[in-house]
Amino acid sequence: MDQKSILERFSDILTEAKFLIQNKSVSVYRFQEEQDPNDYGFPWKSKVPESIEIQKKQQKENQRKNKDLVNFSCTLCQGKLSGVRQFLHKGRKPILVLHYSGATSPKEKPFTKTKPNQIFKDKLTENSWGEIVGKVFGFSFEELFYQEYPACTFSHTDSKDTDWQQRVENCKFHVKDTVEEYGIKSIIILGSSAKLLFGGEKAKDLLGKQISWDLSGLSVPILITRSPEALVFLGEKAKKTDSESNLFQYGKEKQELEESFISHLSTLKPYL
Known part of the structure; x- marks a missing residue:
């Protein structure tokens, strides 16, 4: 064919095709198991950008759904190694306990949570804290x-005091977010977190005291107290001693510490 x-x-x-199209007589070849083209739906979606308000609302919803992982994507601090696993435990009472399971000095060993819903480093600490909370609040x-x-881990061998001070200052952002979202009425700051925030000497002076804490314009009452790990430490020392006098001394110190915990936490009952 030329x-x-x-x-x-x-x-x-082309002439025949024009005639068939005008009369809507175009037959489409298809296999028996294939769906008829007329039965397909083609959903339409507008390409007009969403309003800023809708975008912010969606972003807020995504943040709420991914709340447990927000610290992993946080970029507020330099030198970050990783976010702390399960950094937020959601309760039902309007009191927030700030603590830190990461290492902050060369003497400490790095720690990673491995169990679901784990809060403290070990079961003994959880049991000791649980007994105190049970006695006070029931x-x-x-x-x-x-x-x-803070909500992330950093090098515990290379970090300076000024580095930690900047990190806890930056991390107020996440604390404020939790306070606002869950209606927190009071905050307890334990052990190492209090030391990083206020410094060792000032944290010691503030033990058992309630003060107001400014979170970027939001004032929240806070209570500083020791970490329940101190109770575990005294208990372990008592087990290892061979001296009755030392055993008595450790037992006395532990009892006094328990009483101080009970006294401190009792001041928070009005917030429940």
């Missing part, structure tokens, strides 16, 4: 909110 014949044939096909310690402060 070129002229091909063009004539093509012209005839409910499980898991009823309170807990948050790692």
Whole structure:
């Protein structure tokens, strides 16, 4: 077939196609198991950008859904190694406990949570804290909110005091977010978190005291107290001693520490 014949044939096909299209008589070849093209739906979506308000609302919703992982994507601090796993434990009582399971000095060993819903480093600490909370409030310690402060891990061998001060200052952002979202009425700051925030000497002076804490314009009452790990430490020392006098001394110190915990936490009852 020469070129002229091909063009004539093509012209005839176009003429026939025009007639079939005008009369809606175009048949589509398909296999028996295939769906009829007329049964397909083609949803339409506008390409007009969403309003800023809608975008912010969606972003807020995504942040709420990914609350447990927000510290992993946080970029507020330099030198960050990783976010602390399970950094937020959601309770039902409006009191937030700030603590830190990471290492802050060369003497400490790095720690990583490995169990679901783990709050403290070990079961002994949880049991000791649980007994105190139970005596004071009459409910499980898991009823309170807990948050790692700071919420990430850093080098415990290379970090300076000024580095930690900047990190806890930056991390107020996440604390404020938790306070606002869950209606927190008071905050307990334990051990190492208090030391990082105020420094060792000032944290010691503030033990058992309630003060107001400014979170970027939001004032929240806070209570500084020791970490329940101190109770575990005294208990372990008592087990290892062979001296009755030392055993008595450790027992006395532990009892005094328990009484101080009870006294401190009792001041928070009005917030429940």
